[in-house]
Amino acid sequence: MNRRRLLIGTAMLAMLSAPVQADTLRDALVAAYQTNPTLSGARAAQRATDENVAIAKADGRPSATSDFGFQENFIRSANSFTAPLRQSTAGGSITVPIYSGGAVKNAVQAARTRVEAGQFDLRATEASIFSNVVATYMDVIRDTAIVKLNRANVGVLSVNLEATSDRFEIGDLTRTDVAQSESRLEIAKSDLETVRARLIASKENYIALVGNEPGDLEPPPPLPNLPETPDQAVDLALTFNPDLLAAKERSEAAEFDIKTARSANKPTVSTYAQGRYLNYHGTLGGNIAGSTFVQEQSTAEVGVRATMPIYQGGRPAAQIRQAQARSGQAYEQLIAVERDVISQTRAAYSSWRASEQVIQSSERAVAAASLSLEGVRAENSVGNRTILDILNAEQELLNAQVQLVTARRNAYVAGFSLLAAMGRAEARDLGLEGGPLYDPAVNYDRVDDMFYDYQSEPNPEPQATRTVDSQPQKAEIEPLPEIPTRR
Numbered sequence: 177m178n179r180r181r182l183l184i185g186t187a188m189l190a191m192l193s194a195p196v197q198a199d200t201l202r203d204a205l206v207a208a209y210q211t212n213p214t215l216s217g218a219r220a221a222q223r224a225t226d227e228n229v230a231i232a233k234a235d236g237r238p239s240a241t242s243d244f245g246f247q248e249n250f251i252r253s254a255n256s257f258t259a260p261l262r263q264s265t266a267g268g269s270i271t272v273p274i275y276s277g278g279a280v281k282n283a284v285q286a287a288r289t290r291v292e293a294g295q296f297d298l299r300a301t302e303a304s305i306f307s308n309v310v311a312t313y314m315d316v317i318r319d320t321a322i323v324k325l326n327r328a329n330v331g332v333l334s335v336n337l338e339a340t341s342d343r344f345e346i347g348d349l350t351r352t353d354v355a356q357s358e359s360r361l362e363i364a365k366s367d368l369e370t371v372r373a374r375l376i377a378s379k380e381n382y383i384a385l386v387g388n389e390p391g392d393l394e395p396p397p398p399l400p401n402l403p404e405t406p407d408q409a410v411d412l413a414l415t416f417n418p419d420l421l422a423a424k425e426r427s428e429a430a431e432f433d434i435k436t437a438r439s440a441n442k443p444t445v446s447t448y449a450q451g452r453y454l455n456y457h458g459t460l461g462g463n464i465a466g467s468t469f470v471q472e473q474s475t476a477e478v479g480v481r482a483t484m485p486i487y488q489g490g491r492p493a494a495q496i497r498q499a500q501a502r503s504g505q506a507y508e509q510l511i512a513v514e515r516d517v518i519s520q521t522r523a524a525y526s527s528w529r530a531s532e533q534v535i536q537s538s539e540r541a542v543a544a545a546s547l548s549l550e551g552v553r554a555e556n557s558v559g560n561r562t563i564l565d566i567l568n569a570e571q572e573l574l575n576a577q578v579q580l581v582t583a584r585r586n587a588y589v590a591g592f593s594l595l596a597a598m599g600r601a602e603a604r605d606l607g608l609e610g611g612p613l614y615d616p617a618v619n620y621d622r623v624d625d626m627f628y629d630y631q632s633e634p635n636p637e638p639q640a641t642r643t644v645d646s647q648p649q650k651a652e653i654e655p656l657p658e659i660p661t662r663r
Contacts, residue, residue, distance in 0.1 A: 199393050199394065200394050201310065201394070201396040201397065202397075204386045205309055205310075206608050207386045208305055208306070208309045208385055209305075209603055209608055211639070211640050211641040212385060212387065213639075214301065216640045217640075221294070222291075222294045222295065222297070222298050223619050225291055226294075226620045228287040228290065228291070229284060229291060229620075229623075229624055230624065231287070232283040232286075233280070233284055233625075234627075235273070235276070235279070235280045236280035237273075237627060238270060238273075239270070240269070240270045241268065242266070242269075243266070243268070244264075245264065246265075247265075248261070248262045249261055258460065258461050260459040260460040261457075262456070262457050262459055263454060263455065263459075263460075265452065265453070265454050267450065267451060267452035268451060269448060269450035270450070271446055271447070271448045272448070273444070273445075274445040274480075275445040276439060277439035277440070277444060278435060278436070282432045282433075282435040282436040283436050286429045287429075289425050289428050289429035290426065290429045291620055293422040293423075293425035296419070296425065297419075299602055300418040300419045302602050303596040303599075303602050304596070305385070306592075306602070306606070307589075307593055307596045308385055310396070310589060310592045311592075312381045312385055313382065313390075314585040314588050315378040315381065315382075316390050316393055317393050317585065318378075318582060318584075319375035320375060321581040322371045322375075322578055323368070323371050323372055323651055323653065325574060325578060326367055326371050327368060327653045330361065333357065334361060336361075337357040337358055340353050340354050340357040340563055341354055349563065353563040356563055356564050356567060357563060360571070368653070371651075372653070373651075375651040376649045376651050380649055383646050383649070387640070387641045387643060388641075388646070389646055399588065399591045399592060399595065401595070402528070402594065402595070403525065403598070406521070409524075409598055410518055410521050410522065412598040412600070413517050413521040413599065414514070415599075416599030416600065417598065418599055418602075419516075420510075420513050420514055423510040423513040423514075424510060426506050426510075427503070427509075430502055430503035430507075433499045433503065434500055436499070437492070438492075440485065440495060441492045442485075443484040444482070445480065446480070447478070447481070448478065448481060449477070450478075451474070452474070452476075453474050454472065454474075456469075457471070458471050517597060520593075520597045521594065521598065524590055524594035525594055527586070527593075528591045528593075531583050531584075531586040532587050534579070534587075535580065535587055538580035541579065541580070542573070542576045545569070545575075545576045548569050549566075549570060549572075549573050552566050552569040553566055553569075
């Protein structure tokens with residue numbers, strides 16, 4: 177009995193004692209925010225989206241071209257007495273758009289609206305990564321606790337088997353009692369290996385998301401600002417959910433696409449200036465005596481060019497209909513996202529509340545199972561309970577303890593998922609430290625009005641960290657005692 181109490185006490189002490197050095201949930205979120213490749217890739221994709229505004233603006237800006245050429249005529253027609261032997265040409269032109277039927281203006285508006293949608297998408301990606309980090313963080317805590325509980329159970333069952341074998345030797349119990357104890361111990365060992373494998377998988381998932389190996393993880397802090405009712409949660413989600421806000425922006429961008437398509441039937445006006453220089457290098461006129469051909473020529477002109485489309489084979493009408501259909505698709509996608517947001521928010525709220533109730537019930541179940549096990553053992557000592565009753569009581573206690581740690585994990589994950597659905601699970605909401613937060617508007621403001629053709633940047637370097645050097649994870653446990661098998 178003393179050995180059993182020592183094993184149980186040691187296991188519970190290991191679960192409840194505070195580690196000297198521990199990772200926190202904030203540490204994990206900061207590491208993921210800085211080094212997760214999915215998030216850094218989404219930021220790069222948003223920077224690419226920012227450039228669509230500058231690309232759309234380019235169609236409304238002046239354009240200039242130049243050309244140079246040199247020609248050597250090795251063979252000339254026999255009758256071309258005055259053809260030059262060689263010539264050089266140079267020319268250039270400048271075109272300034274004046275009116276494009278609204279195509280440029282609406283294309284720029286559509287691009288800007290999609291930039292805003294992309295920024296909301298980036299927020300959604302950030303919240304999704306954080307939700308996954310929280311879930312994996314809690315998985316490691318849960319699975320670590322379950323491994324310790326199963327290890328303690330194996331220890332207790334090992335002591336039970338030893339005590340049962342000793343009592344069998346003196347004739348107090350039957351071979352059936354020993355077999356039951358041995359069977360339950362072997363099942364517990366197999367269960368321990370199963371939960372150890374699951375703990376290793378959770379640790380590897382943690383490394384994939386966070387970028388470093390988990391240490392002794394501390395319990396997470398309480399979640400802030402959880403709603404009182406599902407209606408309150410839905411109201412916040414409909415206002416702040418980034419996926420829904422992104423869908424709204426895309427729907428607006430699709431309307432600008434319709435206006436851009438309609439401009440194909442409208443006139444365009446532009447001004448232009450162009451010039452050309454031609455030099456025959458004294459070879460124009462051939463061998464004609466007394467020829468006075470001018471060997472250099474220059475031309476220049478300016479003007480206004482107006483173009484009015486009359487018939488284009490039905491292309492503009494098809495493009496308008498296509499843009500209208502895509503706008504209709506965007507409307508429907510907006511409603512679909514709204515439905516999903518409402519459903520996810522209500523489901524997350526229900527799961528969070530249910531898990532809170534499960535925690536309370538599981539806590540009472542653990543207390544009752546502990547009291548029941550103590551009573552069964554006492555009754556067994558006076559012959560009123562069998563060894564199987566003790567084994568069943570121990571299993572019930574283990575089940576209740578596992579259900580409790582699982583419920584705590586589920587409640588926290590569901591609560592964070594609820595915050596994410598309400599648009600309240602991003603770095604700015606969590607107050608993450610560890611450096612300045614990434615602001616996608618900074619890059620957009622920087623490139624919005626760039627117009628120089630040679631304003632390129634160095635090729636990017638990877639921002640995320642690799643995990644190829646991380647060590648394979650383990651779920652180490654104390655060595656199991658050697659229990660002799662009685663036959």
